[in-house]
Amino acid sequence: MASTAIPATSRAQLERADESWVDFRLAIAAMGLEAFGRTTPAGWTQQALIAHVAAWHEVSAERLRDFRASGDPSPGPDLSDDAFNARVARDTAALTPAAVVSRLDASWSMLRAEIAALSDRELRAHDGWAASVVAANTFDHYREHRVEVFAEVPLTPRALRMSMDAAWRRFRAAAVATDLERTSSAGWTRKSMLAHVAYWMSQVPVELPVRLAGRRSPTADVDAANARAAERAAALDRAGILALLDRGYRETVDALAALPPDTEVDFMAVRLVAGETYEHFRQHAPELEDATA
Structure with missing residues (x-):
């Protein structure tokens, strides 16, 4: 279920994003690079899944940056979500797993900086547009893929x-x-x-x-x-x-x-x-x- 409540403050939003990121990132670390070529129940590789999370981080950081500059909601990619995800999978297929992890970490740093820069007023503006972008591309997104990622975590x-x-x-x-x-x-x-x-x-x-x-x-x-x-x-x-x-x-x-x-x-x-x-x-x-x- 997607998050609908707008946090009271930008700080609260950042804390929730941080907490969910740490849990998700630790699972990826525990999964290990050897698992990146394995196929998830959804039909794509772990590498494609992780690359797509990174790509949505990047898009979201850009949208939030534009929003803070203009005051108006910024549109997403000029593609359907499925088409965007397919393009990311193609573009990153030749990368090494280590390169994909580096991109993921860099994308999170970009997005986190934009979340931290949001004021409380900006977070609530336009019926909480910025809050919904953050939720959809951090804690809600990580929760969506948690089962796929944890399926590859070595637990014994x-x-x-x-x-x-x-x-x-x-x-x-x-x-x-x-x-x-x-x-x-x-x-x-x-x-x-x-x-x-x-x-x-x-x-x-x-x-x-x-x-x-x-x-x-x-x-x-x-x-x-x-x-x-x-x-x-x-x-x-x-x-x-x-x-x-x-x-x-x-x-x-x-x-x-x-x-x-x-x-x-x-x-x-x-x-x-x-x-x-x-x-x-x-x-x-x-x-x-x-x-x-």
């Missing part, structure tokens, strides 16, 4: 391990081939980045029992932890960095191996494992790949 230790292993092989091969002393596009050395990845993997066995109980530990000081990992990396050679990385992965594998392999676990645990393994590998893979070109 065995399924998680399969998602991890495929991404791990690619990431580790890139780590072996890269120049570890070079500074990455993120501004740290590649060996510092790998030490950071290894550290956060090593935290999975610590946090996993908490997540399995449906809870989470207090938020860590991420910057301090990353600084310690970078400091540790400075004293390690190539073999030491790779050993650190391997140990972090092995500890995560061992933590999953201790669980019943085909029993579903709490999604909070899935988020943890995915976020510190294959989704984390995806985030940092470009820093390794631009060094091996």
Whole structure:
């Protein structure tokens, strides 16, 4: 059912959009890039589904931008929804899954900025036109596709391990081939980045029992932890960095191996494992790949 009530404030609208986005985006992260070629019950691939969400983000951001500039509702694409979706699927079919995820994240940043810029008056103007655009292309849209996306989320230790292993092989091969002393596009050395990845993997066995109980530990000081990992990396050679990385992965594998392999676990645990393994590998893979070109 579509949302019809206009939020009292623009801030309330933004908070609702943020909350729904986090849930949807975490499900995509947990799904993993390997699932992008699989067909959903609706008949399109996961990649086409995600690309279409990104495209509607982009269109909506443009419409809201035009609306704030002119004060008048801005029309959507000069195509039916089905025709627009088909065009997006064709135009993005040749992209890599990683490129589609990058486009999704960029499109959300664009749309979120436009939602945040709406005043309370603008949100309610024209019978809540802006509010309806936001709802249709964020929380209502994510809810529409939630079942399709979650159908590919690995919910058992065995399924998680399969998602991890495929991404791990690619990431580790890139780590072996890269120049570890070079500074990455993120501004740290590649060996510092790998030490950071290894550290956060090593935290999975610590946090996993908490997540399995449906809870989470207090938020860590991420910057301090990353600084310690970078400091540790400075004293390690190539073999030491790779050993650190391997140990972090092995500890995560061992933590999953201790669980019943085909029993579903709490999604909070899935988020943890995915976020510190294959989704984390995806985030940092470009820093390794631009060094091996």
